[in-house]
Amino acid sequence: MLLIVQDGQGNPQTLTVRGQEVVNDYSGSIGLTATSQLLLAASPLRSGWIMQNNGQNPMTINEIGGSALVNSFIVAPFGGIFPPPNFPLTTAQLNIAGTAGDAYTLRAW
Numbered sequence: 001m002l003l004i005v006q007d008g009q010g011n012p013q014t015l016t017v018r019g020q021e022v023v024n025d026y027s028g029s030i031g032l033t034a035t036s037q038l039l040l041a042a043s044p045l046r047s048g049w050i051m052q053n054n055g056q057n058p059m060t061i062n063e064i065g066g067s068a069l070v071n072s073f074i075v076a077p078f079g080g081i082f083p084p085p086n087f088p089l090t091t092a093q094l095n096i097a098g099t100a101g102d103a104y105t106l107r108a109w
Contacts, residue, residue, distance in 0.1 A: 021047060021109040028106070030059065030098040036068040039094040040108055046091050048109050053080045055102025063090045068097035077102075 003015045031037055039061065040049060053059045053075040060072035061082050072095075075082045096104070 023107050023109045026106040026108055027104060029103040030055070030096070030100050033100045034069070034097060036062070036095045036097045039068075039096040039106065042091060042093040044091050046089075046108055048089060049083075049094070050107055051075065051082050051096075052105040053077055053082075053098075053102070054104055055098060057099040057102050059096055059098035059102065059104065062095045063092065065092040066095065068095040072097070 004012050005015060007013050026040060039051070040046070042065065051061065056077050058077055058080075059075045060068045061075055062068045062070075062072040063083070066072075073082055098104075
């Protein structure tokens with residue numbers, strides 16, 4: 001859950017706290033090999049997400065809105081998970097690339 005509070009100088013600060021948000025399923029599969037595709041649209045209301053690679057090939061994720069073909073994290077096949085524990089929350093667009101037909105599980109809240 002995202003909370004907006006004011007600091008001692010009156011500036012707004014956003015805090016992420018564990019809440020009881022609804023978890024949404026955005027699972028799917030890679031459409032085209034070696035092509036960056038949208039995984040999750042940007043959302044300032046998103047307070048968490050997790051993705052598991054269920055495919056036989058590595059996938060790449062760009063969590064800051066850019067193409068998943070450059071400056072991206074590799075998610076190992078056969079159960080690799082991203083993001084790792086304590087990774088900063090990103091509300092930017094998420095993009096993914098991999099091998100056509102490889103499936104992933106994606107949950108966001």
